[in-house]
Amino acid sequence: MKTQVLDTLSDYELERGKPMPNFNHGYIQANLIVSLRQQYGKQFSVVSEVSIPTPTASVTPDVLVFNKRPVNWLEIKPELAEPPILAVEIQSPSQAMETLLEKVKALLEIGVKSVWVIQPALQTVSVFTAFAPPKTFVQGTVSDHTSGIELSLAEIFATE
Structure with a gap:
């Protein structure tokens, strides 16, 4: 049965462990x-x-924000040992929320300060941190007090 499932997954899904966006x-x-x-x-x-290593597996968020760091064009390691301050996951149509929440938990456990989960169909952003309940933004500005980052939902979901 497992072989049949693997046969239906794209190379992208096998490599990154998540559905094709x-x-x-x-x-x-x-x-x-x-x-x-x-x-x-x-x-x-x-x-x-x-990719960011976690105790159970590598996780590859859609967008990562690090404290300012120099770019090293000769760096060839595919993973970074230092966690970002912010990781963003954008839900794909076939991606279960349970899978996203497992990633959120793994990222927070390794020291990521906040994780945003974006649900395109609902045009919402949920901000998760280790020490507070998640907050979901449905209008106005996403305000992430942990990272200090603020972005309007209009910018995130802009079509022009």
């Missing part, structure tokens, strides 16, 4: 990276799809 997922990811770099690029390094 769709257009909306990619659009939101691009919006986030552009907005974060424009507003916080002097303070933070913003990257996408970098």
